[in-house]
Amino acid sequence: MPSMSANNFSRNTYHHQTKGDFFARKQKIEQQRKNLPIAAVERRLVEEVRNNDTLIIVGETGSGKTTQIPQYLFKGGFCRDGGIIGITQPRRVAAITVAKRVAEECGVPLGQEVGYAIRFEDVTSGQTKIKYMTDGLLLREALLDPYLSKYSVIIVDEAHERTIHTDVLLGLLKNVHKARSKSINGVANTEHNNNLNNGHALEERIDNQNDGILKACQAKKYSPLKLIIMSASLDARVFSEYFGGARAVHVQGRQFPVDIFYTHKPETDCIDAALITIFQIHLEEGPGDILVFLTGQEEIESVERLIHERLRQLPEGSRKLLTFPIFSSLPSEKQMKVFMPSPAGYRKVILATNIAETSVTIPGIKYVVDPGLVKARTYDPKMGVDSLIIVTTSKAQALQRSGRAGREGPGKCYRLYQESFFEKLTDSTLPEIRRCDLLNVVLQLKALGIDDVINFDFIEKPDRTAIVNSLWSLYLLGAVTEENKLSDVGHQMARLPLDPVYSKALIVASQFGCLKEMLICVAMLSVESIFYAPREKLEESRNALKSFASPEGDHLTLLNVYLTADEFFQKNKTVNSEEKAEKNLRKWCKDNYINSRSLKHARDIHSQILRNVEQMGLCVTSCEDDTLLFRRCLAASFFLKAAMKQPDGAYRVTLSGLIVQIHPSSVLFRAKPECIVFNELVHTNHSYVRNVSRIDYLWLVELAPHLYAVQD
Ligand code: CDP
Ligand code: MG
16 A cells, blocks of 8 residues: 555545534533633633733643633623624734634634634634734734724733734733723713724824823723733733733643753754654654744755655654644645644654744644754844844743643653753843834834834833834835924825835835836735745756846846736636636646745735725836836835945945845846845845845935935
């Protein structure tokens, strides 16, 4: 009998579910719910929420906070007045998988009573009572509904992660919470009432500095908001203090002992060390699934491939190992597979980013492999450089990771570093707001009516230089006036769910008459790696890229890929069903070394932002083949990131003076034009720029005269 591949296997198992299976699963889920540590304190928790308008709930990962508490509150009557329960997550995958799980637990179709919303995807309806969403999405909702009036309860989950959006959200919610409590006794102002949810009211509030939300909120009576902050870290003090001594409750977790193993000598090749450990566990240890922490999609995909390669070399009886990747940009239908129990006799290896640290709990894990690394955002305010780099985890992260092995019984954790190295790790990670570019944050706060960003009541103040730099960049982009107020362009930029620089590019393109092209370009720039270049087929993938490559740069190359794919798809659709055409498109992607998931994501983003710009009344015209006009538009949009070639072939970023190289993945890597604009800076052993286009320096002088002058 031929051995079954992982994919075939899972497809067979999940699609042929009988009625009996369905009831068995329902019963099992009920049992699991009852056994969760949090189930024992349901009544007490509901009482605590009733008695406290702000509450901090601390509980170990896996105790049932995220999936159960919203259901308890719903049952406890917190939606009775028509309000809904909103739960924010730092990560998209968590919002999606948890919403699916909770819909299943409640026995309702996803998107009805239980739903989720993330950027570019809204799976909720008028009936939705429990809504999972990313923290960034709730911030966006506040732009249109400053008092978040449809929510009776807002739960900020995973607050210990301290992502930039969580921190901003906490500050905003503090205001909204205050305002909604006060509005009970507030003055009624009918004119304001009528304008509450439109941009007009928003603009009026902008004059009101920090108390903007408060004043506007007093105009209408709102029911008070129940605010819950949930965290997996034991230290609730920082949240409690920030919310004026708010009450904190601890939920007992259930943790079995976990044996920790360290390596004897430092590992130089992390991937190889991880592979050896995975197979060592698989061949020598008893049953139980393995969770491996890796730094990102690329690393996960290559480890997955290597596992399959090595499995083929094993005798047939030892091949019962299934791999399941989980990372943020994984399509949602694949994300859920990770939660399915492994078939009898098989062992699962879950290859995850730090998403599996606390955001999602996967049942069945007994072994954890932790290389001790994580991809993190860092920001250099002096250089104005924001980049993703791989850094060592903190002690807190290492402990969270090893804890994943002891959820259901005693477990083992293999740290791929030496014990002495652990001692050198920092205790906890620096909040993201201290190591991030703040352009988007400053723009959003301004759009929310908070003009004095420097004195905003952040839970942790960001670096002052970083704020000032962001204000300066926003001014250069025309989003902020000389009086430090948000301009009309700034308002438009804040409305688009994109990086502010990309939003600006769309506005500029509508004036240049190439918005059709720029929409595509921005959608393609907003997704991870469009090109798929497996190590063993580097040559073939490079050749495939050549057929799309534009000598003028990566932006036009991305445009070519999208347009060619779209033409293929549209033609296919005239003779095939939509489903068949989608399938053919995936095949086309494979043949052309294009990452079909990324392309699909870009197509989705494109249709969403197309709707956005149409609603804003921007004119979607095409410049057809006028690539010169398009590149001039790129220069007018991305002038903050321009660089000039130096005599030695390196580039000097004009604004920061930073010396960079063109990334080898760029179509301009060899061409080395005199002057370029780029979108991304990455640091490895060198500083590289990616997504690069050739421009003429004189265009900068003409199109961004406030920054560039004619050079001698
Ligand atoms: O939020 P917290 O870490 O406290 O726990 P949770 O995410 O509510 O998870 C509670 C339980 O539900 C865990 O034991 C998970 O194994 C299970 N769960 C699941 O089986 N499938 C999901 N998609 C999510 C959670
Ligand atoms: Mg949770």
